[in-house]
Amino acid sequence: MLKVTQQPDVISFGGGLPAPELFPTSEIAESTARVMERVGPAALQYSVTEGIPEMRSWVAQRLSSRFNRTIAPEEVLVVNGSQQGLDLLGKVFIDPGDHIVLENPSYLGAIQAFDAYEARYLTVDTDEHGMLADSLERVLDRADPFPKFLYLIPNFQNPTGRTLAAQRREQIVRICERYDLPIIEDDPYVELRFEGDVLAPLSSYAKRGGVIYLGTGSKVVAPGLRVAWLVIPDEETREKVVLAKQGADLHSGTITQYVFHDYASTPAFEEHIRQIVHTYRRRRDVMHDALREYAPASVEFNRPQGGMFLWARVPGLDTTQLLRVCTRERVVFVPGESFYPARDVRDGMRLNFSNASEERIRTGIQRLAKAIAEA
Ligand SMILES: Cc1ncc(COP(=O)(O)O)c(C=O)c1O
Incomplete structure (x- = not known):
């Protein structure tokens, strides 16, 4: 698929790429110059595994109000991408054959x-509001061997672009506390909310860390x-x-941490987030409206309140096969099959809306609709 998307006439809803035209290139150049002047050689030197103190404090401060408690900078570990x-x-949690939820x-x-x-997977059912708490409880009740964590x-x-409902967040934390099951809460899209209330993270409900x-x-x-x-x-x-990271790469890039921290400490950073949210919201709307206008009636799709992906289903159709037709029509997406550990559901597709212009999104959805109708 990556090879196909290199061709300029192919419209890709496949990757999970941000809009490159919005990258703050000149601001990053300014931050880099400031870091070189202010920090100098230390920004090019080896540094501590946990991350530079400035970054750890920035993360602790930014997340403390969301977590509803004061996070100590010592709790934060900077990594090379999530x-x-x-x-x-x-590496730390999983032995071969262990179960993960x-x-x-x-x-x-x-x-x-x-x-x-070499993990094995226990899957929990979801609906439009995320993981179903009673399904999680059933899975944990029956689990043997008992899983290492919930991700x-x-x-x-x-x-899917779905957001876990507020009430379920607390329920899920309580269930996992009862079973003594750690939770890994992966939250890359939290700042990309287009509308609706910001919901407290699961971390804010956790009593025992x-x-x-x-x-x-x-x-x-x-x-x-x-970063x-x-x-x-x-x-x-x-x-x-920390030990695992030491063995992997000693530490994350020193200069990139300094540059990220410098930029994220300027008002331009908050303005940049507002700008990407504005652009992505419009692109989400264009994709959603185009699907409503052009897709055959059998196609089901959602309207996520943020993030970068919309999820569509074509009941009865294998979307991996559909992708072949779509490639001929010069439009691509990621077939849903790959997101199911058992690879047993084949009618979904992930459509990325952050990376293409509004015009290309409309054209791409027209092509997709044509391919679905053909298939
Ligand atoms: C849920 C989720 N986790 C992690 C990542 C990886 O992000 P990073 O660029 O921080 O490695 C992504 C990227 O698409 C993601 O969607």
């Missing part, structure tokens, strides 16, 4: 990270910086993850 966070957590469907990159440690994405989930939180600069600044963070309240777990 993808590295997932890999390190896999996931939403069904779930993020492909997490499944890949956990696959490397979920609470806001504008990848791939049972939730490990992942955040990232990839969606709010640029994925190329690879992301973990909040790990439990000291013992944190030390293990």
Whole structure:
């Protein structure tokens, strides 16, 4: 698919890429110059595994009000993209054959990270408001062996764009506390909310530090910086993850942490988030309206309140087969099958709306609708 999307006449709803024309290139250049002047050689030197103190404090401060408690900078570990966070957590928690609990469907990159440690998956049913608490309870009741952790994405989930309802967040935390099951809360899209109330993270309900939180600069600044963070309240777990990171890469890039921190401390950062939210909201609307206008009546699709993805279903159609027809029509998406660990549901598709212009989104949806009608 990546090869196909390199061709300029192909419209891609496939990747999970931010809009490159909105990247704050001149601001990052200014921040880099300031860092070189202010920090100098220390920004180019080896540094501590946990991350530079400025970044850890920035994360602790930004998240404290959302978590409804004061986060200590020591709880924060800077990582090389949240993808590295997932890999390190896999390394620390998973022995071959261990079970992990996931939403069904779930993020492909997490499944890949956990696959490397030979995990097996217990899947929990979801609806338009995310994971179903009673389904989770049933899964945990029956689980043998007992799983190592629950992994979920609470806001504008990848791939479905769904958001876990507020009431379910607390329920899920309480259930996991009862079973003593750690939760990994992966929250890359929280800042990309187009409308509706910001919901408290699962971390804010946790009484005993049972939730490990992942955040990232990839969606709010640029994925190329690879600056992301973990909040790990439990000291013992944190030390293990730090050791795992030491073995992997010693530490995340020093200069990128300084540059990210410098930029994120300016008013331009908040303005930038407002701008991407504005642009993505319009693109979501264009995609949704185009689907309503052009897609055959059998196609079901949602209207996520944020993030970068819309989820569509074509009951009775295998979307992996559909992709072949779509490639001929010069439009691509990610077939739903890959997001189900058992690969047993084949009628879904993930449609990314952040990376294409409004005009290309409309044209792409027209092509997609034609391919569905043909198939
Ligand atoms: C749910 C989820 N987790 C993690 C990542 C990886 O993000 P990062 O760029 O921080 O590695 C993504 C990227 O698309 C994602 O959707």
